[in-house]
Amino acid sequence: MAARLITYHLETDSSTTGFEGFARVLQEYDFIQLSETVFAVATDEYPKDIYAKLEPFIDQDDSLVVIALSRFYMAHHNKRVLEWLETNV
Numbered sequence: 001m002a003a004r005l006i007t008y009h010l011e012t013d014s015s016t017t018g019f020e021g022f023a024r025v026l027q028e029y030d031f032i033q034l035s036e037t038v039f040a041v042a043t044d045e046y047p048k049d050i051y052a053k054l055e056p057f058i059d060q061d062d063s064l065v066v067i068a069l070s071r072f073y074m075a076h077h078n079k080r081v082l083e084w085l086e087t088n089v
Contacts, residue, residue, distance in 0.1 A: 003069040003088045004047055006054070007038045011061040021057030025050075032084040034077070040069060042088040 006026075010019055029041035043050070047066040058064050069089045075082060 001042050002044050004041050004050055005067040005069050007065045009063045025053045032081055
């Protein structure tokens with residue numbers, strides 16, 4: 001299976017609904033949180049398809065990026081995250 005990196009920033013306080021929507025979409029996947037607003041998800045879906053699922057929850061001032069992860073990465077993180085990356089990327 002492949003992995004995708006999702007990074008986002010919800011600009012406004014009214015984005016609570018957006019965050020709940022993000023959370024629901026993320027829970028569809030085997031995922032790991034890399035930082036406050038960065039997640040990796042295990043999926044063979046194309047980034048554009050994941051983006052399409054998340055796009056309804058962002059406003060024009062928010063940001064959202066979905067990137068395909070490759071085996072060529074370096075990481076310094078806790079053991080759980082490193083094991084997840086080793087298994088899924």
